[in-house]
Amino acid sequence: MDLVQLAERIADIEARAGADLKAVAAIDALRGLESNVLGKQGSLGLLIASVKQFPPDQRGQVGKLLNEGKTRIKGLLDARMAELQTAAHTDNADDAAAFDPTLPGVAAAMGSVHPVTAVQWEVERLFERLGFTVEAGPEMETEYHNFEALNIPATHPARDMQDTFWLTNGMVLRTHTSPVQHRAMKKFGAPLRVIAPGRCFRYETIDASHENTFHQIEGLVIDRDIGLPHLIAMAKTLLAEVMKREVELRVRPGYFPFVEPGIEIDMNCRICGGAGCPTCKQSGWVEILPAGMVHPNVLRAGGIDPEQWSGFAFGLGLTRLAMMKYGIRDIRVLNSGDLRPIVAPARLGGPIVWPE
């Protein structure tokens, strides 16, 4: 065989492969054809194996012819393979029928925060947008911080009102988040905008609407010329954003030694819609935001001159707000550790089929 014959043989194989290709309709058959041509025992494969028959000085050219031929044939085969694969994707009716995009995916654990935490975060974000800093204070407090610094001296009747958990070390479990007012004033001075979420404790008998362990968020604004209109505007913004609705407020006098004037801000009850229920003690109103203008003695104790600065403070009942928002009727579920009432069912135990 000389070089010319070789070239003809290659052209033959190429021509036949080209013809055979057209007849092949399945990917497997095409793979068989490829093996019949390019495999070691295939038509071109055998030709490649015969390269040793040529004299050494021709082998370079032989190799070149064979390689070029192989590349061309491979190109034809690959092009046909691509055609067949595309056809397999687009024309496979069985596959299309079996593909169910509505089938749920593998359920991933969603996780959840406690309802009180969820509301706390909402309130924190809201106040951060208003330029407040977020502070925290200890749950085990000194008498000074919990009472004296807040204008509640030892002989004050307010100490009877607040049924306090006392510790044998002389400290107390804080009865409100208000001690953080004093801590923040000492830390930052005026002007000041701070909120302080946290747990509080009162010696109370537990029932569906009373807990001895609950959350508040303290708020404090100290600046020049702060007054009640600012406090009421802030309360309205806060409650409307958390409840995701317009809220109706009732503002009435309230007595807290650390504010003067002291007010109570009530929100219309969401649980009964105002008709009266145990949660709102049949009144249609829920006490949600005890507040007032910071008492001059409290400013002074915090090292702030009441002649120069005025401020308001509030103690948002975070636990009660969470109950309102999520329609929780029994406060006791919140500290029970039972996940069922505090985690939305969709977040636990896989996808819900029905009802949605």
Place this chain on the structure above:
Amino acid sequence: MLISLNWIRDFVELPPDLDPRALAERFTRTTAEVDDVRRIEVRACGLIAARVTKVAPRGSAPDPRLQQVTLEVGLGKTVETASIAPDLRVGRIVVYAPIGSSVAALGDIVATTVAGRSSIGLILPGEAIGVEKAFQEAIFLSDEFQPGQPIPAELFDDWVIEVDNKSITNRPDLWGHYGIAREIAAIVHRPLIPYPVVAINELRDTKLPEVPIKITDPRACRRYTGLMVEGVPTQPAPLWMQLRLGHVGQRPISGLVDLTNYIMLDLGQPMHAFDEAMVDRIEVDWAKDGERFKTLDGVERTLTRGDLMIQSRGKSVALAGVMGGMQSEVSEATTSLLLESANFDPATVRKTAHKLGLRSEASARFEKSLDPTHTVLGIQRFIHLARSMYPRLKLTSRLSDGFPSPCPPVTVSVNPLHVSRTIGRDVPLDEARRLLQPIGFELTASDTHWTVGVPSFRATGDCSIEADIVEEIARLIGYDAIAPTMPRVSVRSFAPNSLHELEQSALRYFTTAHGFNEVQGYIWYDAAWLRRLAADPGPCVELANPAAEGAHQLRRTLLPGLLDAVTKNRFHFPALSLVELGSVFEKGDRQDGEFRNLGLVLAQRGKRDEDELYARVKAAVTAWTWQQFTRSVSFSATTSAQDRPWEHPHRTAAMTIDGAPAGRMSVIDVSLRRTMDEHLAAWSIAWAEVRLTGLEGLETLTEPLAAIPSFPLVELDFSILVPKTTRYAEVVANLRHFEHPLLKMVRFVTSYEGEAIPRDRRSLTFRTVLGEDSRTLTDADSDAFRNGFERHLKSYGYGLRVS
């Protein structure tokens, strides 16, 4: 505090068609919170007075209390009726419902038969005519009603407004109807009728002797006013008075007791009547330590110095401001009285009342710091009312007044700019005056300031500074009338509270990235649960007044609470991922400490999943520390704490970050799982507890990023067989001694134990990454590296796993 609207109408002319509920709502918005408004509706028709002329017990059946009572019902007629009311004595006058009359509670009264005998009409029990506290008791009448005389129906009906006591602790003036009436008058813009009393001069007859009054400590007894009277025979109070007392929750007792109670509820000034035969002079002094004293309620009490006493001729006769004594009590034999109308130090009264568990109506009022001028006013009122009850009333002393240090009137200077600042609009002088005058404040103005005279009944601590006056103006304008406006504020930057931020981001991370569910538990241990777990709480910070038995120790770890949550949820979920963030407390040598901990628990059905759960907790904590601080957390085997059974005896790790202890991690041993709950024996539980306090100071490092290499990198994997007893950390430490110019990085790939390798061996697979910045590596480079690295491994005796 219960308020009778009939009573209020004595002092304010209210429109007859006034809606009491609307009034209560306005009162809530202006003064103090109203808890309840209810109507007393007796709907009496045809009731008359009747005199008892004969009482015969009916024996034991069917009710041992049953009596056959003969009543004189007017025009000489008598009827016989059955009654179970006590104290029906001959001559007493009762409220009688004859046949044909009716009250709402009982319907129409018809002739009936009781235990076989006919019973005509009914002696009405208290609860049927609006006196709840006189349950099944007759209401006795004074001689204001004669037998057969009709009783006006309108006396019985009333409205009762219940004011929340907690909302008036700062308002001593609101502990009586007159003070409430003053507020209502201001709210409805009607005049307040002057308090009806006898003129003071009538009580100052110098021909009469003075009652000797000696006050040892003027700080404890601010004022003591006394008066002696005679001509107050035992008889019932007028019906209207008994009914009003009944409407506000009092039980009518006797004319004199009812009268002193009435004045207390009228003016807020407690009064006491001593039998003059026992008490004819007054000494106010401290009790002796260990002194024993029998109070009105018949209980003998042991006193200490610090309890203030009323004494007479050295003998204790009353606990000042709290309760009278048994001995000196007024009885039917009493012919002459010594009236006490006094003012005591609130703290002293509160301490004694609290200590003895004796919170009386009187002590509750003295605790609020009463107006000292009310002692005299109370006596003036007493005489005014007593004269209509007791025609033969006669003073036997002149008004005697111990008032060692009268307090000067309180005035407050107010800057009108501060009023407008707080209220959000200008308040002109005239408006302020118009608002304040009805509640007793006098306002005068200079160029820049107002001077406000505080009335004595608001001047005992309630109103003393400018802000107090601003409050009065604001509430009378009405808080609802204040237009909300956002404040103009100064912008400044605040240093963050790093611990709070760390807490919130940790909670967010574990709940979102790893699917944990947050729970919150109490901060005190449950002793019974700890006993069940056989855990020793160790030295705890303790509560002096725990919420419940066995709830006195503050938690030092979150684990007991989390394990309780696992137990509670075990039936409802096949797997649990719990996270809790909260305070724990440690006893200290000098000071007790509070720390913030984060607890994680993974639990699932299947007792062989322990390693998987442990690895997942570990991965979560590791990923978190990297996310949070760009730092690794190190784990080392540690001895489990004996007193903490949730630490597995030999599967507990201590965590450190940057060399500082950060927490513990372990799995729960089967024996403890079984103790928790037998079903949990078939579960696996792993946990970690991280102390966040202290970590907030760790700076978050900026994570360096790598450039794209110029030439391709080569990865070579090595699986090293080591004895199972050899620690990964030790292997890594040894590998690190190998140095090679082409070695860029070594990563851990996996560990393997199983059938493909000897039983006592563990396979650790590492991936080495090789590269050179100036050229592409050749096979020769890889081979040279491989040979060198394998030699290094052999030098430590580590074999290679050949696959």
